[in-house]
Structures are given as structure tokens and as C-alpha cells.
Amino acid sequence: xxxxxxxxxxxxxTLAGGTLLRIALDGDYxxxxxxxxxxxxxxxxxxxxxxxxxxxxxxxxxxxxxRDPAQRxxxxxxxxxxxxxxxxxxxxxxxxxxxxQAIGSYQAMHAGSxxxxxPISPYPPLAPPDAAGDPTSISVVDYASRxxxxxxxxxxxxxxxxxxFLTKAPSGWYLTRMVVTCCAADAAAIKVGIDGAVPxxxxxxxxxxxxxxxxxxxxxxxxxxxxxxxxxxSDIAVVSEPANPYES
Amino acid sequence: xxxxxxxxxxxxxxxxxxxxxxxxxxxVEAFAFVAVCxxxxxxxxxxxxxxxxxxxWLTIFVSIAVQALxxxxxxxxxxxxxxxxxxxxxxxxxxxxxxxxxxxxxxxxGALLPGCECASVPVASALVRKGITPAAAFAFxxxxxxxxxVVLVATSVAFPGHPAMVAARFAASxxxxxxxxxxxxxxxxxxxxxxxxxxxxxxxxxxxxxxSMRHDLTQAGGFLAIGAFGAATLNVxxxxxVLHAAASVPLLSILALGLLAVxxxxxxxxxxxxxxxxxxxxxTARLAFLxxxxxxxxxxxxxxxxxxxxxxxxxxxxxTFAVAVCAATATGGLIWGLR
Numbered sequence: 314x315x316x317x318x319x320x321x322x323x324x325x326x327t328l329a330g331g332t333l334l335r336i337a338l339d340g341d342y343x344x345x346x347x348x349x350x351x352x353x354x355x356x357x358x359x360x361x362x363x364x365x366x367x368x369x370x371x372x373x374x375x376x377x378x379x380r381d382p383a384q385r386x387x388x389x390x391x392x393x394x395x396x397x398x399x400x401x402x403x404x405x406x407x408x409x410x411x412x413x414q415a416i417g418s419y420q421a422m423h424a425g426s427x428x429x430x431x432p433i434s435p436y437p438p439l440a441p442p443d444a445a446g447d448p449t450s451i452s453v454v455d456y457a458s459r460x461x462x463x464x465x466x467x468x469x470x471x472x473x474x475x476x477x478f479l480t481k482a483p484s485g486w487y488l489t490r491m492v493v494t495c496c497a498a499d500a501a502a503i504k505v506g507i508d509g510a511v512p513x514x515x516x517x518x519x520x521x522x523x524x525x526x527x528x529x530x531x532x533x534x535x536x537x538x539x540x541x542x543x544x545x546x547s548d549i550a551v552v553s554e555p556a557n558p559y560e561s
Numbered sequence: 562x563x564x565x566x567x568x569x570x571x572x573x574x575x576x577x578x579x580x581x582x583x584x585x586x587x588x589v590e591a592f593a594f595v596a597v598c599x600x601x602x603x604x605x606x607x608x609x610x611x612x613x614x615x616x617x618w619l620t621i622f623v624s625i626a627v628q629a630l631x632x633x634x635x636x637x638x639x640x641x642x643x644x645x646x647x648x649x650x651x652x653x654x655x656x657x658x659x660x661x662x663x664x665x666x667x668x669x670x671g672a673l674l675p676g677c678e679c680a681s682v683p684v685a686s687a688l689v690r691k692g693i694t695p696a697a698a699f700a701f702x703x704x705x706x707x708x709x710x711v712v713l714v715a716t717s718v719a720f721p722g723h724p725a726m727v728a729a730r731f732a733a734s735x736x737x738x739x740x741x742x743x744x745x746x747x748x749x750x751x752x753x754x755x756x757x758x759x760x761x762x763x764x765x766x767x768x769x770x771x772x773s774m775r776h777d778l779t780q781a782g783g784f785l786a787i788g789a790f791g792a793a794t795l796n797v798x799x800x801x802x803v804l805h806a807a808a809s810v811p812l813l814s815i816l817a818l819g820l821l822a823v824x825x826x827x828x829x830x831x832x833x834x835x836x837x838x839x840x841x842x843x844x845t846a847r848l849a850f851l852x853x854x855x856x857x858x859x860x861x862x863x864x865x866x867x868x869x870x871x872x873x874x875x876x877x878x879x880x881t882f883a884v885a886v887c888a889a890t891a892t893g894g895l896i897w898g899l900r
Contacts, residue, residue, distance in 0.1 A: 317587045317588050317589065318588060319772075319775065320587070320588065320589045321587075321588035321589050321592055322775050322776075322779045323775070324589055324592060325592070325779060326775065326778055326779060329630070329782065333627065333630060336627070342627065344620065344624075345620065345623055345624040345627045345628070346624060346627055346628045350628070350631070353631035354627065354630075354631060356631060356634070357630045357631035357633075357634040360634045360637075360638070360774075360778075361630070361634060361778060364771060364774045364775050364778060365775075367771050368771065368775055371768075371771075396588065396779075396783075397779070397780055397783030397784060397787075397867060398779035398780070398782070398783050399592075399783065400782075400783040400784075400786040400787060401778075401779055401782035401783045401785075401786055402592075403786050403790075404622065404623050404626035404627065404786055404789070406596075406599060407619055407622065407623050408623055408627075410599060410600075410603050410606070410607075411606075411607060411610055411619060413610070413616065413619040413620040413623050414616060414620060415620065416617060416620055416621070417613075417617075418613075419613035419614060419616070419617045420617050423797075423800060423801060424801050425801055425802075425805070427838035427839075427840075428838070429834075429837065429838070430719070430720065430721060430722060430837050430840075431722075432721065433721055433722060494831040494834040494835070495628055495827070495828045495830055495831030495834075496624040496625060496627065496628035496828065496831070497620055497621055497624035498621045498624050498625050498628070498792065498793070498796060498825065498826070498827060499825075499827050499828075499831050499832075499834065499835050501835070501838050517613075536800075536801055536802050536805070537801065537802070537805050537841060538805070538841070539840070
């Protein structure tokens with residue numbers, strides 16, 4: 314069963330499976346899917362590449378290409394029809410040629426801010442300051458939830474450190490992080506208004522580490538009317554994109 | 562693509578007589594040519610994705626494909642197992658003989674396949690080929706991505722304050738899938754395209770297994786790419802603010818979230834978290850999102866059209882959408898009311 318059509322399918326499956334393995338192993342996959350998907354991507358990559366490679370081995374062993382009548386009939390009725398397998402090469406080609414970046418400020422301004430539902434139980438206290446004292450690291454989504462639903466009670470006056478990217482707000486800037494549940498198509502934006510000066514030359518999608526404290530001020534999201542909390546920033550430093558650009 | 566049509570008139574020639582052969586471009590050669598062109602043109606192609614909208618589109622397109630491929634692989638493995646290893650007599654014994662009873666049993670069996678909608682299309686296709694009543698296979702196709710344990714646990718985690726949401730999703734999805742199965746049994750036409758794959762019977766078992774895997778992976782994967790293309794486009798083009806205008810109108814909001822589920826094509830293992838974040842909408846409307854999403858969406862439509870034929874998909878998808886919205890509205894209305 315290794316006609317010309319099967320040969321092409323073998324090449325494309327090797328390409329798609331190999332691409333899955335590559336992004337899973339070099340870590341780029343966190344731009345596209347949740348971090349915990351790695352074993353599934355590895356397994357799928359192995360399955361696709363294995364089927365592709367077996368097909369190629371079969372094709373090599375059958376040379377010169379035999380045409381038994383049953384096989385010819387089978388292939389004949391498909392000639393002239395476009396093989397949709399070609400399209401499976403498109404995402405692989407996009408990944409290998411263009412290495413698409415993580416979802417950023419563009420989607421954050423088009424999607425409303427979306428906090429996870431308010432918890433039933435009260436927020437646990439923050440981790441105590443370590444030997445060096447505050448700031449204590451906290452995720453953007455954790456800060457926003459505590460600020461909105463808990464009105465900052467569990468945050469107190471602690472100095473906090475958060476990492477996110479900048480998004481131009483109607484007035485000033487938002488510290489933003491995308492929350493991904495499964496893949497980047499379901500990315501939801503968590504926006505925190507910055508009360509303070511951003512570094513000179515800052516632009517949309519610039520990654521920063523912000524040190525600051527809770528501030529009761531809020532505003533309504535222009536897209537969906539959700540509550541956007543604020544943070545009183547005392548220091549904002551430009552940093553490089555974290556290994557996992559999304560929070561979960 | 563020029564490659565596929567090239568060998569056609571070869572068969573018109575009497576093959577016993579050696580004929581002067583012109584060189585013909587084989588699919589692999591065409592592919593190599595396209596790959597070389599893309600590599601050479603890359604510096605000029607990259608600016609196409611330089612704008613922020615296009616870059617976002619490309620990321621979403623790639624993400625949907627990457628996220629779904631493990632489930633396509635799982636579906637292809639199960640489908641190859643059913644096609645090659647499970648004898649048809651097994652299903653004849655496992656399912657009630659009367660089609661009207663086989664539909665609900667198959668629908669309930671959906672709870673056993675822990676995956677999302679991408680896995681269930683190849684499996685349903687293999688079931689139809691094995692001689693199962695198509696309506697029963699469709700009930701399974703619709704219920705499996707919605708009522709399996711993984712999806713229900715995700716739903717309960719996403720809605721911590723509303724334990725009834727899990728029961729509502731289970732009930733409405735099962736009712737809708739069995740309903741569609743029965744309607745298809747009564748009114749459905751039999752013009753479903755399911756390639757019989759008789760050639761697989763002549764092969765050694767493991768070769769047939771690989772051939773079945775290769776077919777399912779490339780076909781489901783190719784149609785998945787079409788669906789991801791459409792979903793990414795709508796995701797970027799349709800502004801979310803349009804949606805929120807509909808949130809305050811009771812019945813319109815249900816329809817709006819049903820349509821949103823079709824457009825977004827989110828994996829059924831993740832859609833509960835998206836539904837939970839749509840806080841402007843009533844619980845009933847969000848239930849509609851959860852019931853419709855796993856049954857009808859753009860990538861699923863493309864995969865169904867590829868597997869069972871486009872004529873089938875253009876009838877089956879609207880029917881499913883209507884039944885799913887009704888089931889969600891009735892269930893949600895009973896539990897929470899329409900607001």
C-alpha cells in the first residue's frame with residue numbers, strides 16, 4: 314500500500330510528527346499550549362513520525378514501484394482529487410518557518426479581561442517574606458483575583474513582584490498576562506492598571522517585572538465591563554520573556 | 562496542486578505494452594518543489610505576518626492544530642484498532658439489535674472515551690464501517706466529547722460555585738446526542754460517504770493497521786487545519802464587544818453563546834473555563850456554550866465533511882446545533898430559569 318499518494322502522506326506525517334517533537338523538546342510549545350501538554354505532544358509526535366517513517370521504509374522496500382491490479386483500482390478512483398494531507402503540512406510549515414510568538418497585547422486589547430470565578434473559600438495568606446524580605450513574587454492572576462474579589466485584604470501593605478507584558482491602556486498602561494487553559498485560542502487576558510511610571514521606551518508587549526503594593530482603585534474594562542484592579546508601582550524593570558509566557 | 566492529477570491518463574494506456582513514458586511529477590516531488598520554494602522565499606514571506614493582527618492569527622492557527630493533534634492521534638489509534646483488530650461480531654453483540662435502542666446505548670457509551678471531539682470523528686467513522694447503525698454511531702460521536710469523565714471534572718473545577726452545571730451539562734449533552742440520533746434514524750438520508758477500505762482486508766494485519774493510521778491521521782489532520790484556519794480567522798476578526806451587546810437579552814444570549822461555541826472551536830476539555838469567564842451571561846446561556854461546543858464547531862464541521870461527505874455535514878451540523886440549543890435551553894431553564 315505504498316503508492317505515490319501514500320508516499321506523500323508518509324513525508325507529511327514525518328514532518329508534522331517531527332515538528333511536534335521539536336517544539337516539545339526545545340520548549341517553544343509553551344507559546345501555543347499549556348505547559349502540562351508536553352507528554353501528549355511527545356506521544357503524538359512519536360506516533361505521527363513512526364507512521365510516516367514506516368511508510369517510507371515500505372516505499373523503499375517495494376522499489377521498483379509495483380502496481381498490482383487491486384491497488385491500482387484503489388488509487389485510480391482517487392486521482393485528480395486533492396489530497397487534504399497537504400494541509401496538515403501548513404501548521405508544521407508555519408512553526409518551522411515563522412516560529413509564531415506568544416499571544417500578546419493585540420489579543421489582550423480585543424478580549425475583555427477575564428478573571429477566574431471567585432473562590433468559595435477565603436484566599437490563603439501570602440507566603441511570608443523570605444530572609445531578604447519583600448517583595449514577594451505573586452502571579453498577575455493571583456494579584457488581580459485578590460484585589461477584585463478580596464478587596465486586597467489578604468494582600469495588606471506587602472510589597473509584591475509580578476511579571477507580565479505591557480499593554481497600552483486608554484489612559485496609561487496595563488500590566489498584562491494571558492491565562493491559557495488548553496491552547497492559545499482560549500487565552501484570556503488579565504489586566505492590572507499600573508499607577509506609576511513605566512521605563513522609557515516601553516511599548517506594547519514589552520515584558521517587565523513590577524514591584525508594587527495593592528491599591529484600591531479600579532476601572533471598568535472597555536471591552537466587557539469587567540473590573541480591572543490597579544497596583545501602585547514603585548519599580549518597573551524591563552525583563553526578557555519568561556519560559557512560559559502564560560499563566561494558568 | 563498540480564501533482565494529483567498528473568498520473569490520470571496513464572491507466573488509459575495498455576500497461577502490458579511498454580510505452581514511451583514521459584516524466585510525471587509525483588506528489589512527493591511536487592511537495593519537495595513547494596518546500597524548496599517556501600525555504601527560498603521565507604525572507605519575503607515573513608513580513609506577511611509582521612502586523613500584530615496577522616501574528617495573532619498565525620499563533621492561534623498553529624495553537625489549535627498543535628493542541629488537537631494528540632487527540633487526532635488517539636482517535637486514529639482507536640479507529641485503526643476497531644478497523645483491523647475488532648471483529649464486526651463484537652459490535653453486533655454489544656449493541657441492541659433494534660436501532661431505536663442502539664442509539665441511546667451508543668450515546669451513553671460516549672462516557673467511556675476520554676478525549677475531545679477530534680478523537681471521536683475517526684472512531685465514529687470506523688464504527689459506521691463496521692456496520693453499526695449510523696444513527697447510533699452519530700449519537701456516540703456527539704456525546705463522547707461532552708460527557709466523558711475528563712470533561713466533566715474540568716467543568717466542576719471551572720464552576721466551583723455551581724455544582725449543578727456538571728449534571729446539567731451531562732444531561733443536556735446526552736439528551737441532545739440521543740435526540741439527534743433518533744431524528745437521524747427517522748428522517749436521515751442514507752447518503753453518507755464512508756469509504757469501505759476493502760483493500761485493507763487483503764493486507765497483513767500490521768500493514769493494514771499502519772495504512773489505516775496513515776489515512777486517518779492525514780485526513781483528520783488536514784481537515785483539522787481547515788477548521789483551525791477558520792476558527793483563527795473569526796477569533797481575530799470578530800470583536801468580543803459585539804458579543805456583550807447580546808448578553809442582557811435572555812433568548813438572544815443563549816443563541817449568541819451557541820454561535821460563539823461554533824466559531825471559537827475550543828477543545829471540549831477547555832471550554833468550561835472559557836464559559837466560566839463569560840460572567841456577563843446567564844448560566845443557561847453558558848450551558849448552551851458547553852453543550853453546542855463539543856457537538857458543532859468549525860473544525861469539527863470540516864472533519865465531518867471530510868469523513869462523511871459535505872452533503873452529510875451541511876445537514877447534520879444545523880440539525881445538531883438546533884437540537885443542542887433546545888436541549889440546553891430546556892435543561893438550563895428548568896434549573897436556573899432563562900435569566
